[in-house]
Structures are given as structure tokens and as C-alpha cells.
Amino acid sequence: MGAKVITITSGKGGVGKTTTTANLSIALARLGKRVVAIDADIGLRNLDIVMGLENRIVYDLVDVVEGRCRLPQAMIRHKQFPNLYLIAAAQTRDKTAVSPSDMVALTRKLRPEHDFILIDSPAGIERGFRNAVAPADEVLIVTNPEVSAVRDADRIIGLLEAFNRGPGQLIINRIKPEMVRRGEMLSAKDVTDILSIRIIGIVPEDETVIPSSNSGVPVTMSENSRAGQAFMNIARRLTGENVPFMQLDATGNLFQRIARLFGGNNSET
């Protein structure tokens, strides 16, 4: 069987799917895992930029699927983490160039040589989403603590169940503990109660995220980013490690607050 295929999706755009995929890929690579990140957002290539690999792309996902290159030619190796590869999305081609069975076939070829294959799903619930979800062993649903994002997450969870890929696990991204404390933002507990699915990570809003994607160096690569630490913890959980939500690190104040939002529920992974 080999690698585990993990698809990152959300329904709504702009909630942080690509940032999450980039950071989890790097975090898993830092943990010594052999990782392939695949950008399934055909026509709107982005993952390469967030990972800082945009200048090195020669062949992309559609080239592989249509047989214009061999698979290894489309796998861009990260310089700093030689056990991490990216397969970029095509920038200009027809979205229907790739089918769900193409994705299953592609991941089947990649599985034996790797530990994790992460697929960055496009927004929406169309073909691209179905492509991204088709080969998934596990689906991570990224959402923000906002009504529209949570609603879309719920829709995605319903679809995953219909496709037999459910229920998936939740990542709540861009939470602002200070606003939660003031009662002006849904807490992580509110969101998980409403969606009633398992949560695998809470990522705080962090001003280091945008500069890091500006420079193509995901936050997980630096030690002093809270969001980076949150992503690292999610990566650990993906490898089967039991990482409690509250016991995250030395910036205790913030995470204690997040933990408090979970009430007595801290032992949950």
C-alpha cells in the first residue's frame, strides 16, 4: 500500500487550503517522511508559489496525465528537503483534462516510494474537487470560524460521505483567540459542535503567514511562528502521534486560551 493519500479541501475559497497543504508537506518532510504534494487546482496553479518552487516547473500534472512526460520529470524536488516533491497544476489547460481515475492511477504509481501524498483541492464541488478526493485515504477539511466557511465545510462533509470518503477531519484556520474571548468569533468548540466531526488542528491567525508566502518560505520552516507550530502539530497527528491540543509549546498564553475554548476536552487528539 505504501503512502497515505491525504486530500486538503474546503468548499469555500480563500480559507487556507494551499497554505495548509504547503505547510503540512514541509512539516511532514521535516519529520523525515517521504512526501509528494500535488496541486490539483488545474488552471489556477498556486501551491508552487507558496512553496517557493515556481521557477523550477517544466512539466505539470496534465503533462503527466496526457503522457507528454514521465512521472519523475514532473516531480520537482525541494532543495532544502530532498524527501519532498511537488507536482504542479497546469496553468492554462482545460479543467477536464484530468479525471478522478487519472488521479487514482497517478497516486497508485507514487504510493510505493513515499509515505504521504498530499493533494491540494481546488475550491468548489466540481470536477476538480472530485479529482482531488477520488484517491484520498483521508480528507482534511479546512475552514475559518465564519458562517460562510463553516456552511461550505458542512456541504463538503456531506459530499464526502456520499462519495464514501467521509467523514474527514477538520482544521480550523485563522482563529483569533482574542476575538473568541470577546465573543466576537466562533470558537473551535462552536465549530466542531456544529459540524460534529473530528478536529485535527487549530491554527491561529498569524501575521508571519503572509510574509512567508510572499517569500515562498512556508511558516513551518521557521521555529518562531505560532501558525507554523500548529501545522507541525497537525503533521505529527497525521503520523499517528498523540499531540494534545493544549500542550503545544512555550507561547503558552495563546494556546492555553485555545485549550480553554475546548473546555475539558483536552485529551482528545
Add this chain to the structure above:
Amino acid sequence: MSGFFDRLRGRDRGSKNKAKERLQFILVHDRISLPPEQLAQMKREILEVISKYVSIDEEHVDIALQPRDRTSNKLIAEIPFKRRAHPEEVDEAAQGEILDVIDEDEEETVRVDPSRINEIEKQMDVDEGKQDEQPAQDPTKPSKTTD
């Protein structure tokens, strides 16, 4: 600064509760693909059917979707009756609505018995004129036309 806002808004009174309420409402409908307007229509129809047979205590009717979890939502209906009604009472209570039903379903009436169209129209004219004097005739009509 945040302390100021805390005092200003009170801790439980932030917009998050609004968000939660709206979400819960939206998701119940999303999950069964039944928009609020259709639910309201369904309620009206349920009550219409029931009130053909019994008199409903409309002030205490409570029909609502109850979300349990993603896969098992249910409709909980509490529809108290006034008491077992005599036919004349049903008739009085529902007269207006029943006449409406006849008007809306004119096509169906025609389809059921096209040859009698003129006769029916005449009869309806007569009914309209005599409405107040002859209410006892009306309740039999809707069951004929809708069956």
C-alpha cells in the same frame, strides 16, 4: 482596549452567538435540501389536510425541524386539536380556505369532469350568491375535487 470592548458588549453578547444561531438554522435546511420557504409551505399544507378532518388549535401548533446530527434530522410536529368537531363547525372554521382551494384547483375540476364545466360554473355562481345562506354544501366539494 479589549477590556473596554468587553465592558461595552458584555462577554456573552458578542456577534458569535448570532453566527451560531444563523449557522444552525442554515445547516438544518442545507442538510435535507429543504429551504425555509418550502418548509413553511409544507407546514401550511400539513395543517390544511389535518384541518379537513379535525379542528386545530392553531395558536399552539409547533412544527419544526429538529437536528440531531448530520444524518438524522426529523420533523417534530405538535398539533393540538380544539376538540372533536361537528361537521358544521369544521365548515364554519374552514369555509374561507376551502373556497380558495376550489378557485385554485379550477383546472383540476375541469379535468375531472370536462363535460360538466358549464354546469359547475353556474353552480359556483349560485354558491357565491348564496354563500351565507347555504354553507352546509361546501365541505363536500373539496374532497370531490381533490380526490
